[in-house]
Amino acid sequence: MMTKSDLIYVAGHRGLAGGGIVRALQGRGYENLLTRTHAELDLTQPGAVRDFFEKERPNIVVIAAARVGGIKANNDFPVEFLLDNLKIQNNVIECAAASGVGKLLFLGSSCIYPKLAPQPIPESALLTGVLEPTNDAYAIAKIAGLKLCQSYAREYGRNFISAMPTNLYGPGDNFDLDKSHVLPALLRKAHEAKSAGAKQMQVWGSGSPRREFLHADDLGGACVFLLENYDSPEIVNVGYGKDVTIRELVELVCDVVGFTGELDFDSSKPDGTPRKMLDSSKINALGWKPRVGLREGIAETYRWYLEKVAQS
Numbered sequence: 001m002m003t004k005s006d007l008i009y010v011a012g013h014r015g016l017a018g019g020g021i022v023r024a025l026q027g028r029g030y031e032n033l034l035t036r037t038h039a040e041l042d043l044t045q046p047g048a049v050r051d052f053f054e055k056e057r058p059n060i061v062v063i064a065a066a067r068v069g070g071i072k073a074n075n076d077f078p079v080e081f082l083l084d085n086l087k088i089q090n091n092v093i094e095c096a097a098a099s100g101v102g103k104l105l106f107l108g109s110s111c112i113y114p115k116l117a118p119q120p121i122p123e124s125a126l127l128t129g130v131l132e133p134t135n136d137a138y139a140i141a142k143i144a145g146l147k148l149c150q151s152y153a154r155e156y157g158r159n160f161i162s163a164m165p166t167n168l169y170g171p172g173d174n175f176d177l178d179k180s181h182v183l184p185a186l187l188r189k190a191h192e193a194k195s196a197g198a199k200q201m202q203v204w205g206s207g208s209p210r211r212e213f214l215h216a217d218d219l220g221g222a223c224v225f226l227l228e229n230y231d232s233p234e235i236v237n238v239g240y241g242k243d244v245t246i247r248e249l250v251e252l253v254c255d256v257v258g259f260t261g262e263l264d265f266d267s268s269k270p271d272g273t274p275r276k277m278l279d280s281s282k283i284n285a286l287g288w289k290p291r292v293g294l295r296e297g298i299a300e301t302y303r304w305y306l307e308k309v310a311q312s
């Protein structure tokens with residue numbers, strides 16, 4: 001059982017997912033949190049990670065650190081996405097086990113599932129088909145991470161659990177158009193188009209793929225819920241429960257931002273997986289459900305963007 005005095009290490013605390021997890025832990029009264037920036041601790045370096053665990057001895061570990069990006073970044077840099085993520089998770093999981101960590105939560109991704117998985121995607125769809133080629137390097141790394149956690153549970157009895165979140169968004173997101181995911185990229189493009197008085201905004205792809213979006217604070221709440229209530233090595237999906245087409249998402253973003261120009265969908269750009277919505281009935285049945293509506297979450301994220309990014 002977790003206690004409020006447990007020393008909890010959140011790897012990747014400055015990222016979108018990690019930030020949501022830290023806020024959720026603090027909101028539940030967990031104040032004994034251990035964090036390190038990349039400059040303070042490079043998780044790709046095994047010696048540095050080993051020294052950190054031997055010195056700090058955390059009781060609980062959450063792995064939200066990862067090299068992440070949207071379709072373009074994943075497609076352009078598969079070597080880096082595969083190698084860096086393997087290094088990060090292997091180092092942290094191995095050192096956590098060696099130092100006697102009581103519980104570990106590994107964050108995967110919905111892209112671990114086959115491109116043409118049944119919709120909504122159940123946890124049982126893992127490894128039943130071919131992955132989406134534009135981000136298969138990242139997906140393979142995440143699959144390796146969850147399998148490593150399951151192997152530690154089976155071979156050594158470790159309480160290492162894994163959660164698979166859907167597409168995340170929220171304050172703290174990455175708005176770099178070359179590296180960001182679809183929602184923050186659209187927010188920035190709509191804002192810049194509005195600011196420039198543009199009559200048209202270009203959007204990658206046909207607009208027909210369907211995507212599910214979960215606010216980072218909802219993911220944080222789900223992770224704390226799992227740490228407190230779940231002890232099985234079997235993976236758990238964490239989704240919002242509804243999806244929208246990219247066209248519907250663009251129209252919602254433009255409405256929130258106030259961009260009234262035309263939309264130009266560039267069908268020569270990749271769409272990615274046709275639909276990617278998680279079956280979250282497992283975690284819902286355990287007692288967790290999301291709280292932040294999509295429009296409400298987009299508006300909050302846009303306010304954060306205006307304060308923290310647009311002015312810089």
